[in-house]
Structure formats: structure tokens, C-alpha cells
Amino acid sequence: MSSAKQVSQKVGFVSLGCPKALVDSEQILTQLRAEGYEISASYQDADLVVVNTCGFIDSAVEESLDAIGEALAENGKVIVTGCLGAKEDGDVVKKAHPQVLAVTGPHALPEVMSAIHTHLPQPHDPYISLIPPQGVRLTPKHYAYVKISEGCNHRCTFCIIPSMRGDLVSRPIHQVMQEAEHLVNAGVKELLIISQDTSAYGVDVKYRTGFWQGRPVRTRLTELTQALGSLGVWVRLHYVYPYPHVNEVIPLMADGKILPYLDVPFQHASPRILKMMKRPASVENNLARIQQWRKICPDITLRSTFIVGFPGETEAEFEDLLDFLQEAQLDRVGCFTYSPVEGAVANQLPDHIPEAIKQERRARFMHRQEEISRLRLAAKVGQKMTVMIDELTENEVIARSSADAPEIDGLVYVKNAEQMQPGDFIEVQVTGSDAHDLFAVALDSDTSRHSSAH
Numbered sequence: 001m002s003s004a005k006q007v008s009q010k011v012g013f014v015s016l017g018c019p020k021a022l023v024d025s026e027q028i029l030t031q032l033r034a035e036g037y038e039i040s041a042s043y044q045d046a047d048l049v050v051v052n053t054c055g056f057i058d059s060a061v062e063e064s065l066d067a068i069g070e071a072l073a074e075n076g077k078v079i080v081t082g083c084l085g086a087k088e089d090g091d092v093v094k095k096a097h098p099q100v101l102a103v104t105g106p107h108a109l110p111e112v113m114s115a116i117h118t119h120l121p122q123p124h125d126p127y128i129s130l131i132p133p134q135g136v137r138l139t140p141k142h143y144a145y146v147k148i149s150e151g152c153n154h155r156c157t158f159c160i161i162p163s164m165r166g167d168l169v170s171r172p173i174h175q176v177m178q179e180a181e182h183l184v185n186a187g188v189k190e191l192l193i194i195s196q197d198t199s200a201y202g203v204d205v206k207y208r209t210g211f212w213q214g215r216p217v218r219t220r221l222t223e224l225t226q227a228l229g230s231l232g233v234w235v236r237l238h239y240v241y242p243y244p245h246v247n248e249v250i251p252l253m254a255d256g257k258i259l260p261y262l263d264v265p266f267q268h269a270s271p272r273i274l275k276m277m278k279r280p281a282s283v284e285n286n287l288a289r290i291q292q293w294r295k296i297c298p299d300i301t302l303r304s305t306f307i308v309g310f311p312g313e314t315e316a317e318f319e320d321l322l323d324f325l326q327e328a329q330l331d332r333v334g335c336f337t338y339s340p341v342e343g344a345v346a347n348q349l350p351d352h353i354p355e356a357i358k359q360e361r362r363a364r365f366m367h368r369q370e371e372i373s374r375l376r377l378a379a380k381v382g383q384k385m386t387v388m389i390d391e392l393t394e395n396e397v398i399a400r401s402s403a404d405a406p407e408i409d410g411l412v413y414v415k416n417a418e419q420m421q422p423g424d425f426i427e428v429q430v431t432g433s434d435a436h437d438l439f440a441v442a443l444d445s446d447t448s449r450h451s452s453a454h
Contacts (some may be wrong), residue, residue, distance in 0.1 A: 012046030017054030055084030144421030229257030309358030
């Protein structure tokens, strides 16, 4: 037998788009490592490059096509996956870059691996095929995204995601919990729960009962969060539609089982616009719902996203949205101008809003929300809170509170925090604020440092 060490094939990877696409990337990377491939950090060192694309809005399409072009120029052997690959059965990519080796849609692990096997076969070597149970992750070691379902049953008129990712398919609850356990055992301190519609988890399987740790657990949001809350780490819910059963989750937040944080994409406040958007729960009284949530859990942080300049939106309807914003007093808000995505039903609606008016409305919207955010953060000055450290700098540590999801929300900048590591929980006292972030000092390090969330 030859004692020469086998040289592994190397795959470069470019991951674009939302956290759901990031999870797809992690699954592909995990499978690559399981099969003995190495992951290259550069185009030049890679034998082949995979580009996971986004195709939701025009700017994302352009970014994805540019990334594919760069990979082709720098490496030459490129496989494309992701949402852009689902547009026109891949023709959008193939027309722009006919030299790509293969094109697949999103959550297409078998198809991507098949293309890699075709163009870069890898002999099996058991010594380099071993991977950790939690798989390969693109996030820092102390937090991770967990995708609980694929696809969406809604047909919002501004969105083409169901045409690319299909209808709702919930993951078996034992698989979700097993993945969560592996992550926690590997040192992850925060689980971010994602899907296209987190509230709908289990609808497709009629909330079927599964088994975890030998006990029955229903495939349903309430039971899932109860189980996740038993793992002793931060659990944060994203993309939650305001269905009535979401109310069952709020007491878990009040009891400290999961983070008092809810990401609810309201999108608008005008009943007519919501109806034209075909948004679920469009007739619900969202203001009353928000008041109810805050009554049960006064510390709850509410994040949302909105679209301004939707076709037909009148000035009065936009003013209604500003009034809703003022009354709802949401903590974190994102705002997008309507973008006519190719294939979206809303493109056929009359009375499209001129771009200048859309941008002016967005500016007014964000100015209003900035003032709300500034006042809500100022109210936290003087408070003591637990924060998780994300990053260390020369002069301070950068952390997040329970109110802050990574990359999309604010930060807590902490002075005099010594001998800390990313993922540590420390007690701080808030000393200042601005429109987005908090500033704090660490309390006695002997008593404030924690290795877990509870």
C-alpha cells in the first residue's frame, strides 16, 4: 500500500442572500466536508467554485450575477445554486453566463452534490471525511441559524419566493431538535429560528406528533419553542406571522424560556394595501395584538419590516402607516421601497408610484422610526442587563442584548470588560444611547461572567 497522503479536491464557496440561503450553504458545506472535500478561501486555490445566489429583488439579482461573473473570471469552473437559479428554470443565469457548469434552485443539496461529483469527483478517504455533528457553519461559533421549514403557502403579490422555494415543507421536529442539541453541545449560545413563515410550522403535516428524547412532541411552533427553551441557550424567533396561536409563545418569553423578541413582518398598516398585497392576517387588529403581547411580556422587543410605495398607495394610506408606526412604538424596523420583481403579481397592478415619491416616503418613514428608536433606547439608560459578547476590540467589547439579532439590529458597546471571549454573557449597566445602539460598562467581572444564558 502507498503511504502517500491523498490530496483532497478543493471547493470555493460564495454565499449570498438571506439567512435561509445561508443555511442551505451550511448544508452543502457540511456534505462537502463529509465526503472529504476541502473548502478553499480563495478562487485561485479552488478546483471549482459554488455560488449560492439570491434572486428576490433586482439589486440582489445584479449582485448574484456579478458574483458569478467574478468567480468565472477568477476560477473558471462555477456551479450556481440558490433562488436566482430557479428563475426561468435557470435561464436567467445561463443567458448571462453560459459557461457555468450547472444551475440549480434553492435547497437543492442532492442536485448541487451531483454536479460537483460530475465536474470534480472526489475519492473517498475516511480520514478526512469526518466532520463534527453540528456540521460546517458560516456563522461565528457562539450563534447559529436553525431552519425549521422550507417554502411558503402564501401568495403575497410582491413576492416570488414560493415560485422558487415551493410550498411549505416542515422539517420533522426530531431533526430540528437533534440539530439544535448538536449545536448547543458544540458551544453555540444562541439559536436563531428561521423559515419563510415560522408561525406555520407543522401546518403541512397537520401538527403531527414526533418524538424527541423518547417523549412525544407536536410539530407546532408552541411545542417547538418549549423544547428549544429547555436547552439553556438564547432562542430567537424570526419571520413570525401574527396568527392567533403566536399568543401562546409570549408567556414563554415572559418566563425566560426563550428571548423576549419577535420578528413580525407587518409590511403595511392600510387594510386596502394589505389586501392588495394578499398578506395573511391582513384583517387582524395588529395594534391590539401588540398591546396584548406587551401586557403579557412587558420587556418584549418587536422587530418588523415594511414596504412603502406599493402600487396604488395614496398619501393618506402612507400617513396611516406613519400613524401606525407612532402608535405601535416598534423597537426595530426595516423599510424597503416597492421593487417590481420579475414574475410578481403586483407588477400588473395599476398606479405604480414614481421612484422619487417612493424614496421620499421611505426617508420620512425612517426619520419617524429613528425618533421612536432613539427614545426607546434612551429609556434603557441606567438599566442593568445581560449581554452576549460578539467581538473584542482594543478598547471595548461589542455585544448584543436580547433585543438585538446579529447583523440586523443594534449593538451594545461595553467598556472595561476584561478577559472576555465571544459568546460570553456578562452583566452591564447602560450609560448612554443613540438612535440605534447602547453604550455600557461591565459590572463586577467576578460576578457578571456567565457560560450560559440562564
